[in-house]
Amino acid sequence: xxxxxxxxxxxxxxxxxxxxxxxxxxxxxxxxxxxxxxxxxxxxxxxxxxxxxxxxxxxxxxxxxxxxxxxxxxxxxxxxxxxxxxxxxxxxxxxxxxxxxxxxxxxxxxxxxxxxxxxxxxxxxxxxxxxxxxxxxxxxxxxxxxxxxxxxxxxx
Amino acid sequence: xxxxxxxxxxxxxxxxxxxxxxxxxxxxxxxxxxxxxxxxxxxxxxxxxxxxxxxxxxxxxxxxxxxxxxxxxxxxxxxxxxxxxxxxxxxxxxxxxxxxxxxxxxxxxxxxxxxxxxxxxxxxxxxxxxxxxxxxxxxxxxxxxxxxxxxxxxxxxxxxxxxxxxxxxxxxxxxxxxxxxxxxxxxxxxxxxxxxxxxxxxxxxxxxxxxxxxxxxxxxxxxxxx
Numbered sequence: 001x002x003x004x005x006x007x008x009x010x011x012x013x014x015x016x017x018x019x020x021x022x023x024x025x026x027x028x029x030x031x032x033x034x035x036x037x038x039x040x041x042x043x044x045x046x047x048x049x050x051x052x053x054x055x056x057x058x059x060x061x062x063x064x065x066x067x068x069x070x071x072x073x074x075x076x077x078x079x080x081x082x083x084x085x086x087x088x089x090x091x092x093x094x095x096x097x098x099x100x101x102x103x104x105x106x107x108x109x110x111x112x113x114x115x116x117x118x119x120x121x122x123x124x125x126x127x128x129x130x131x132x133x134x135x136x137x138x139x140x141x142x143x144x145x146x147x148x149x150x151x152x153x154x155x156x
Numbered sequence: 157x158x159x160x161x162x163x164x165x166x167x168x169x170x171x172x173x174x175x176x177x178x179x180x181x182x183x184x185x186x187x188x189x190x191x192x193x194x195x196x197x198x199x200x201x202x203x204x205x206x207x208x209x210x211x212x213x214x215x216x217x218x219x220x221x222x223x224x225x226x227x228x229x230x231x232x233x234x235x236x237x238x239x240x241x242x243x244x245x246x247x248x249x250x251x252x253x254x255x256x257x258x259x260x261x262x263x264x265x266x267x268x269x270x271x272x273x274x275x276x277x278x279x280x281x282x283x284x285x286x287x288x289x290x291x292x293x294x295x296x297x298x299x300x301x302x303x304x305x306x307x308x309x310x311x312x313x314x315x316x317x318x319x320x321x322x323x324x325x326x327x328x329x330x331x332x333x334x335x336x337x338x339x340x341x342x343x344x345x346x347x348x349x350x351x352x353x354x355x356x357x358x359x360x361x362x363x364x365x366x367x368x369x370x371x372x373x374x375x376x377x378x379x380x381x382x
Binding site for chain 1: 164166188190193196347348349352353354357
């Protein structure tokens with residue numbers, strides 16, 4: 001048995017389309033067997049399915065160090081509204097446009113992401129670790145989602 | 157002070173595809189290019205080839221390269237790819253891109269700033285190549301400076317062999333619209349917000365500081381590693 005992790009936000013999205021993390025992992029394994037990069041891109045089955053069935057614009061699902069990582073670039077009428085990218089266990093980033101005073105920023109640390117923005121899936125529960133405003137009017141929040149362990153079933 | 161945001165190397169092939177395939181007057185970009193594995197592998201091999209010439213940079217020059225490519229390095233890469241795409245060999249392409257880097261950056265930043273339509277005042281790179289001239293007439297070859305890019309405006313492109321800007325000598329000319337390639341790349345990066353707009357401002361300031369420097373600096377940044 002090999003232990004793997006999936007974040008709550010991704011598990012939530014997979015739940016909504018009725019897929020198991022194990023299935024995504026199997027798809028990635030298949031890629032590796034074909035000597036391709038371990039990433040499900042924009043045109044692949046799982047991201048496509050999540051996009052059409054839930055409306056969350058998943059652009060890539062990859063795997064690094066036993067963790068399934070999701071990248072979402074949410075658009076509304078072709079304008080980017082927010083992005084959520086998981087780069088590794090402790091490097092998950094949520095970005096959205098907005099301007100906020102410094103005092104308010106400090107009060108958000110340690111609170112769930114829902115206090116800052118409501119993306120509408122389990123990422124709202126992720127805890128805000130730090131907030132960095134950009135000069136171009138966007139806010140970058142480092143967030144810490146909950147990670148859930150799952151096991152890879154033996155395949156023949 | 158924010159830490160520099162870098163473009164992960166996983167995006168490089170997409171970046172190269174966008175820069176090379178987007179026509180200058182394109183209204184929309186294909187944000188998620190659908191490349192099959194074989195093409196990706198070939199593209200990556202070409203990028204690796206440039207890497208052997210320490211271009212856009214090397215781990216030695218920039219130890220943080222592991223975390224990705226800065227915007228400037230992305231533009232460096234695009235300029236070399238533009239020349240490779242014109243069927244110059246990587247060694248020459250990198251030499252030209254390196255010695256004209258500053259001017260290339262200025263042109264790309266201008267193109268991004270000007271905005272949508274390719275304007276007639278856009279500066280377009282003209283490269284007077286002459287590999288064989290070196291054998292025949294080394295002195296003349298050195299005088300014509302084959303590594304120097306000349307810059308013509310879009311509406312004066314007819315003057316490719318005119319006396320203006322010492323283009324009078326005969327020989328082939330390679331014409332490259334680097335500015336629009338850079339603009340397409342930046343549009344793609346910013347529409348997906350892979351690098352925030354702050355980095356573009358920072359790059360503009362960086363180039364602004366070097367205002368007095370000549371755009372063509374032969375032999376700069378060159379290493380012997382191959």
